Amino acid sequence: MSWLKEMAGGEAPAPYKEPAGPSEAKVKDPAIPNRMVSTKTANKPFLAYKEYREKQERLHNKWVEKKKERDEKIARGEKVGPLERDPTAEEEVGLLGLLKFLVYLLLFVALTGKFITGSYLWESDSKWLHLKTYIPTNQRLFSERQLALFDGSDPMKPIYLAIDGDVYDVSSGKAYKPGGSYHILAGVDAARAFATGCFVDHRTHDIRGLSERELKGLQHWKTFFAEHKTYTKVGKVSHPPIDPASPIPESCRTPKGDKKEAEAKQTKPDEAQPKPPSHTQSKQHAEHQEL
Numbered sequence: 001m002s003w004l005k006e007m008a009g010g011e012a013p014a015p016y017k018e019p020a021g022p023s024e025a026k027v028k029d030p031a032i033p034n035r036m037v038s039t040k041t042a043n044k045p046f047l048a049y050k051e052y053r054e055k056q057e058r059l060h061n062k063w064v065e066k067k068k069e070r071d072e073k074i075a076r077g078e079k080v081g082p083l084e085r086d087p088t089a090e091e092e093v094g095l096l097g098l099l100k101f102l103v104y105l106l107l108f109v110a111l112t113g114k115f116i117t118g119s120y121l122w123e124s125d126s127k128w129l130h131l132k133t134y135i136p137t138n139q140r141l142f143s144e145r146q147l148a149l150f151d152g153s154d155p156m157k158p159i160y161l162a163i164d165g166d167v168y169d170v171s172s173g174k175a176y177k178p179g180g181s182y183h184i185l186a187g188v189d190a191a192r193a194f195a196t197g198c199f200v201d202h203r204t205h206d207i208r209g210l211s212e213r214e215l216k217g218l219q220h221w222k223t224f225f226a227e228h229k230t231y232t233k234v235g236k237v238s239h240p241p242i243d244p245a246s247p248i249p250e251s252c253r254t255p256k257g258d259k260k261e262a263e264a265k266q267t268k269p270d271e272a273q274p275k276p277p278s279h280t281q282s283k284q285h286a287e288h289q290e291l
């Protein structure tokens with residue numbers, strides 16, 4: 001670990017040694033000339049430092065001497081070897097030293113993670129640990145019609161969905177493929193459905209009149225897509241402005257009367273699709289129940 005020693009400024013001063021006889025029990029004060037101080041324990045660090053300084057000075061003077069000799073030889077036109085490094089010169093850490101330190105630190109963290117959790121990344125699934133997060137993708141502005149072309153019906157095209165204006169490539173999600181439980185969300189900005197769960201009635205970006213709880217749910221899904229490790233943002237979708245005078249989409253959860261009918265609608269988001277998968281099937285279940 002010589003690099004560590006270098007970074008700390010070289011060798012540590014040797015501990016102060018007690019003078020041989022009792023008559024020598026007093027030494028010169030390193031701070032005030034002509035004053036003698038005792039070699040009692042409390043003074044030892046100062047005395048050790050004094051010894052160290054003196055040793056450094058001797059080394060430096062020796063080096064200056066050698067350098068002078070070398071310069072004289074050069075002046076006489078004699079051949080000389082390379083200039084020796086001043087042994088007392090302060091070592092600079094420098095960029096390379098810092099980089100080295102960071103590499104060792106990362107290695108240490110990764111190996112500790114492997115030892116403790118069995119994963120070099122401490123079992124983290126964060127998108128920040130995936131290379132693709134740092135590779136910029138071509139962002140595109142979609143119209144609603146253009147976005148609809150990416151609903152998975154063309155197997156040659158990727159599958160895109162939008163949420164509150166942001167378009168994501170979700171081709172890696174099985175649920176969005178034709179026949180998948182959430183195919184109804186593909187090729188469209190169904191921000192409202194993400195908030196309310198009304199997949200059929202709320203296939204719209206119109207989020208007027210949502211409750212605080214629903215807005216929280218929407219935010220949950222926005223973060224879900226933004227931080228997903230295999231979905232990538234591919235652009236934005238531009239929507240025509242919503243007429244403020246137009247009615248707010250009604251909730252599919254009717255309070256009374258045809259409640260059963262509404263529930264049936266809920267569990268069958270897309271008539272052409274199978275029912276949403278049972279909650280016991282996936283890890284996402286836990287996340288959903290929080291909504």
Ligand code: HEM
Nearest residue numbers: 173175182193194195196197276277278279281282284288
């Ligand atoms: C506000 C209500 C809900 C919304 C907005 C919603 C939305 C979603 C979305 C977007 C996915 C796909 C996640 C991905 O890309 O991996 C998903 C997956 C899933 N959801 Fe929901 N969900 C809701 C309620 C439910 C309910 C009530 C159930 C249970 C009946 C359910 C069961 C599942 C299951 C099992 C998956 C995994 C599907 C798979 O990976 O194939 N969800 N949900």
